[in-house]
Amino acid sequence: MMSTGHKPDIANLLRTLKTHINKKTLLQPAKLQLLTSLKSRITSAADAAPFTENDIQVLCYYAFREDSEDKHSESTVEVSHVALKCLANVLLLESKTRQYFVDLGYAHNAARILNDSLEDELLGSRILFLLTYDTKFDFDTLFKDDDLAYKIHTNISSHAINYHSQPAETSSSSHPLPTLNANALTEALKLLFNLNQYYPSHTAIFSDTIKPILEILTHIELEAQPLQPPVTQLINSLISLNLPGKPDSEGHTPLFPKEYPNENHLRLISILDSAVRTLKEDQLETAVPLVTLIRRIYELAPAPIKSTLQTKLLPSNSERAQPLGKTNSLASYLLRLSTSPIAPNLREGISSLLFELSNKDATTFVRNVGYGFAAGYLMTHSLPVPEGTMSNEGGEVEDPGEKMTKVDGQEINPITGQRRDMEPEDILPEMTDEEKEREAEKLFVLFERLKATGVMNVVNPVEQAVREGRLEDRVEEVDDDD
Known part of the structure; x- marks a missing residue:
């Protein structure tokens, strides 16, 4: 029985589609027209809520080409794609229908079409992504029986081919992804992220996928505000994977390739620079995954790359002509955001990054950013500035207060980070005894x-x-x- 809770127009469309399953009364153009009309009417949760398991079965019949002898004909494929869009909309808008889909056994069908075309990759990935929520489905069966990891890796690698030929140094002429490519890549990456989150025992299988993700991220053309799909999904996926990836025979990893060991982290810094300059207040938290990824790279990086990251992200000595955080450099933007009252997660992420760039040493942290920016992080993490003596790299004992108040032999104000000789003169009259x-x-x-x-x-x-x-x-x- 067809559900009686549908709006009349949706109920009529479903009834006609259901009748064809038994009587084979429709030609391909008629099926396409009916499904297109149905797709245009499923626009809200109220439209999707009445769908029953029987209704989902009807859509799956057309989506997975069960009514055609020539499953690869252009008309059949077109009908299939519209039916898949109907399914994806219903599963998105009404969570209970996802379990219907699983109970009918169609999760395997969604996995099997992932490599058929870009459209199938997009829609199959989106449906499987939705099944990671509010269902009892065990994706282990897809890893085992349908080569799910291989299919996802193959799709992401195919997207990377277009960007593999030019290195990061010439990425100013990067090619934009067509909309369908970008959307398919976005859905594949979302699925990859959720699988790593909910099935961590399979994360190691995706180690080879780190390289194509980095290739895309390094060469994809960026928007004026870069933190939007698929760039955000590329970053999220990397966070979910086991970095730095499998080393080659010479010990180099995808994160730090032999030919261009600096390209990946410099690209991420470039994205961060662009993002913090263009983000609106209500968008600031979208930069948190990027900051987290840069922190992870710093933890894994060899000494020369650590030094590069410190140079790029910490205030330079030339900025100490005025209080730190006053210039237009990336370091100043980060310092100002490290005290943002609007974006608490970004504030914490940036402060943690700057602390790690200071070798997790409180005194070095204060010297690098000034106590004004360091104080909040030190207090909330119970990290008082060390007292007593400490050794510098040359083995000499120095006063920690002096370490905080001198940079390259020049006296600095430990509160503001500004050089003492550049501070404005005190114009107030001196107090009497x-x-x-x-x-x-x-x-x-x-x-x-x-x-x-x-x-x-x-x-x-x-x-x-x-x-x-x-x-x-x-x-x-x-x-x-x-």
């Missing part, structure tokens, strides 16, 4: 009141100075108004 003493006495009282609250156990610096004889041992009562 009496004014200094008065302010110290006020400070003493404020500290005592803070200690009395029990909220913090603080050492009163004025009291300590008095004990050491650096102030006269006298304190005046300060009025509340003061």
Whole structure:
């Protein structure tokens, strides 16, 4: 029985399509017209909700070419693609229909068409992606019986062929992907990501897929705002894979290829640079996966590449002519975003990246970015600036305070990161000794009141100075108004 909950026009279309299954009354043009009309009417959850298992069976009959002796004829393929679009829309809009699809046994059919054409890749990948949500289907059977991993790898590798011939250094003339190619690639990558998330035991199978993904990412033409499909899916997929990938006979990996060891991370930095300059406030969090990927690459990189990443992402000494974060460099953009109140995940990601670029050393971190930018991260991660002495690379013992206040032998302000000799002169008149003493006495009282609250156990610096004889041992009562 056909569901009675459909709108009349949808119910009539489904009824006619169902009748043909038994009586074979329709020619290919009529099937195409009916399915096209049906697709145009499935636009909301209300349209998809009434679909029953029987309705899904009807769509699958046409989608997987069960009514044609010539399954590869142009008209049959066209009918199939429209039926697949109807299916994909229903499965997207009404989650319960995904289990119907699984129970009917058509998940294997979706896997088997992945390599048939770009359209089949797009629609098959989209349907399988939807089956990773709200179903009891076990994708292990597709890995075992339908070579799912191989099919996905083959499709992504085919997309990479168009970009394999030119290296990153000449990527200014990169070719754009046609819309169908881009959409098919996007769906394949979404499926790959979810399979790695929900079936991590199979992630190692996709190790060979790292190389074509990197080739596409390195050579694909970028939009003015680059963080959009398929670039975002390329980045997400890399995060889900076992980087850096299988080494070749000489120990080189896809992430750091022998011919162009810098091309991948420099490309990612270029994307990050473009993204942070063009993102709107409500889009800032879309940059989090990219920052995460760069962090992972830094962790895996050999020393020369680590040094390159530090040079590209940390403030240069030339920027210290003014407080850090004031220039138009990528490093300044990152510093400003590291304190963003609008994008907490990006703020955390960038701060973590800068901390790792500082070799996870709190003192080096403060020296690199200034305490003003470092303080929040250090406090939230319980990472106080180390006290005492420490050794530099030459084995000499140095004061950590000096390490934070000198860069290349030049004195810097540890709060702002600016060179001392470039700071504006203090135009305020110097305080008299009496004014200094008065302010110290006020400070003493404020500290005592803070200690009395029990909220913090603080050492009163004025009291300590008095004990050491650096102030006269006298304190005046300060009025509340003061």
